[in-house]
Amino acid sequence: IIIIIIIILMIIIMHCFLNGAAGGAxxxxxxxxxxxxxxxxxxxxxxxxxxxxxxxxxxxxxxxxxxxxxxxxxxxxxxxxxxxxxxxxxxxxxxxxxxxxxxxxxxxxxxxxxxxxxxxxxxxxxxxxxxxxxxxxxxKDVKVRSSVTDHVVKEGGQVTLTCTSACSFHQLDVHWYRKGHALSEKGPALHLSSLTNDDTGNYTCSLDSSKQKTSAPWSLIVVVDEGDVIIKKNIYIYIFFILLKKFTAQCGSIIITTDFFCTLFYFRAFPPSANMFKLVAESRVLNGIN
Missing domain, CATH: 2.60.40.10 (Immunoglobulins)
Structure with missing residues (x-):
């Protein structure tokens, strides 16, 4: 019995020694x-x-x-x-x-x-x-979310991009990039207003300047609204289908590449009885603007 009591006392002493301050009481x-x-x-x-x-x-x-x-x-x-x-x-x-x-x-x-x-x-x-x-x-995930549902925005409009993840950003510097080039704006939200053709491109966000963790690109196309016809200034569109899995669309100086087989741009009558055509972009595939 004495030996058992001694062992119990030693365990208690060791516990107090390891934890200190009476176990935090x-x-x-x-x-x-x-x-x-x-x-x-x-x-x-x-x-x-x-x-x-x-x-x-x-x-x-x-x-x-x-x-x-x-x-x-x-x-x-x-x-x-x-x-x-x-x-x-x-x-x-x-x-x-x-x-x-x-x-x-x-x-x-x-x-x-x-x-x-x-x-x-x-x-x-x-x-x-x-x-x-x-x-x-x-x-793992860092994503760019947009205040608009479409990747195509009219000239003069505005859009807010937000860098998001499952975490809130504790004392982190959020950096923004367009076409791989760093922007001066920093922070979780990037507000773009009075949009012009120069704002067209891929946008990504990174949690520090070293770009160790960068989001997938979010593509923005700025277009000009001229009545019932939406066109892009000085843009001629050529679509090439390659192996039915990958195609490239050249819009002036902009090259758009996707790994999916679907129509990037298509024309439809607007209204159906008129000779006017409206240019519509399938935003779901705009994932590779250089």
Whole structure:
């Protein structure tokens, strides 16, 4: 019986030693971070974090001697991605300090980074781990969504493009590109107004300037409305079908290529009894404007 009691006491002591601060019961010891954090694969994420501890100890005062970030381990005994006592060059950077800030930065996130992360700090008096942790989710998709349903917009009109994903963009710089060239506008939304022919092209968004994670292109064609006939200035349309799977349409200086077999442009009578024809674009296949 004595041996059993000793073993139980040792387990309790070890538990308190690993967790510190009486298992987190003391409100003076605390770690605060979001419940979950979503990041797009390939981008850089900054996880906000703060911690508190008793400012004064009756004998020595409190000095933080070590800070640790870990994942998939309750008390950071293993699986450390950052340890202030270990010099290592990794994708995990500690942006905090030893006073209050415990922010963690993850560079070029990958799918395996998805996990529950915990912060632990050790002082000259005690140790504490924020057991709740923060769940980091990693998603792949970045998409461009438009305020209009069609890819063809009349000259002088406007359209708003939005860079979206399953995540909200935490402290990320969203960059925009037209025909592969960077635009000066930044942010999740790109507003284009007073459209002209110069605005025609493929639009993509990226979550940082390195273009590590770029969306699929969204194609915009600006046309001129002349009464019942919609035409493009100085444009002559030639359509070529290649192997019934791929064709190229040359519209002046613009080359449109698609891997789908369908009609890119077609004419129909408007009205049926008249000799006027209306040019209609099948926007669902405009996925390759250079």
């Amino acid at each position: 003391d409100p003076d010891w605390h770690v605060e971070y979001p419940d979950s954090f979503c990041v797009v694969e390939g981008s850089t994420a900054t996880i906000p974090c703060s911690f508190t501890h008793p400012k004064v100890h009756r004998r020595t005062g409190v000095v933080v001697e070590r800070v640790v970030w870990c994942h998939s381990n309750k008390y950071c005994s293993i699986g450390n991605v950052y340890d202030s006592n270990v010099r290592a060059d990794s994708r995990f950077r500690y942006l905090g300090d030893r006073v209050r800030n415990c922010t963690l930065k993850i560079i070029k996130t990958v799918k395996r980074d998805a996990a529950r992360y915990r912060f632990r700090f050790e002082t000259n008096v005690d140790k504490y781990t924020g057991l709740r942790g923060v769940r980091v989710n990693v998603t």
